[in-house]
Amino acid sequence: MKILHLISSPRGNASVSRKLGNAIVERLQAKEPDSVVTVHDLTSTPFPHLEEVHLTSFFTPAEQHSPELATAVKHSDEAIAELMDADVIVIDAPMYNFSIPSTLKAWLDHIIRAGKTFRYSEKGPEGLVHNKKVYLAISSGGIYSEGPMKGYDFIEPYLKSVFGMLGVSDVTVYRAEGLKVPGVLEHAFEKAVESIAV
Numbered sequence: 001m002k003i004l005h006l007i008s009s010p011r012g013n014a015s016v017s018r019k020l021g022n023a024i025v026e027r028l029q030a031k032e033p034d035s036v037v038t039v040h041d042l043t044s045t046p047f048p049h050l051e052e053v054h055l056t057s058f059f060t061p062a063e064q065h066s067p068e069l070a071t072a073v074k075h076s077d078e079a080i081a082e083l084m085d086a087d088v089i090v091i092d093a094p095m096y097n098f099s100i101p102s103t104l105k106a107w108l109d110h111i112i113r114a115g116k117t118f119r120y121s122e123k124g125p126e127g128l129v130h131n132k133k134v135y136l137a138i139s140s141g142g143i144y145s146e147g148p149m150k151g152y153d154f155i156e157p158y159l160k161s162v163f164g165m166l167g168v169s170d171v172t173v174y175r176a177e178g179l180k181v182p183g184v185l186e187h188a189f190e191k192a193v194e195s196i197a198v
């Protein structure tokens, strides 16, 4: 099994989403000891925001790429190859302003590509990413799995929507939540790790 572990918190070893992502990866490895893990820290070499040159490179056939377009498309091509090569993708997703960090959004902007990871069909977009499983390791200061803030969580519905569009419907969510809520924060991480069932 090939596991791709994406990190999107810049907080290194202090990151709760990273620790939760690591715990998921460890469980997967315990189940399949021959697993190969690729760790991609999206904060150490962030994907660029999409500029005109990137969009032009996406929509120009590769054989017509100028040196500039060939350089621009490399981030996307390499990220898509890494994604396609994996069987399982573990994504650390700290909540930033009710959504994902921009580093993770930038990665998504480079891997969601017409003709590569989805195609347009008569029935709307059709996913081209098959036979993959995604685990989300979400960390947040508040509580979003239930209660009054549930509707403010734009991580789970968003990531499930984009991966669904790409053809990946097997998405499992684990949450370390309430990390800023006294009375909850003390056990939030342990509770999240205990909930892991792989």
Ligand SMILES: Cc1cc2nc3c(=O)[nH]c(=O)nc-3n(C[C@H](O)[C@H](O)[C@H](O)COP(=O)(O)O)c2cc1C
Residues within 6 Å of the ligand: 009, 010, 011, 014, 015, 016, 017, 018, 093, 094, 095, 096, 097, 098, 099, 139, 140, 141, 142, 143, 179
């Ligand atoms: C820039 C920023 C924005 C945040 N926005 C939210 C938020 O909207 N809701 C929330 O519950 N927590 C929010 N938090 C708290 C983080 O989700 C929480 O500290 C989490 O543990 C961060 O993940 P990490 O430990 O993996 O870095 C925010 C933290 C930062 C730094």
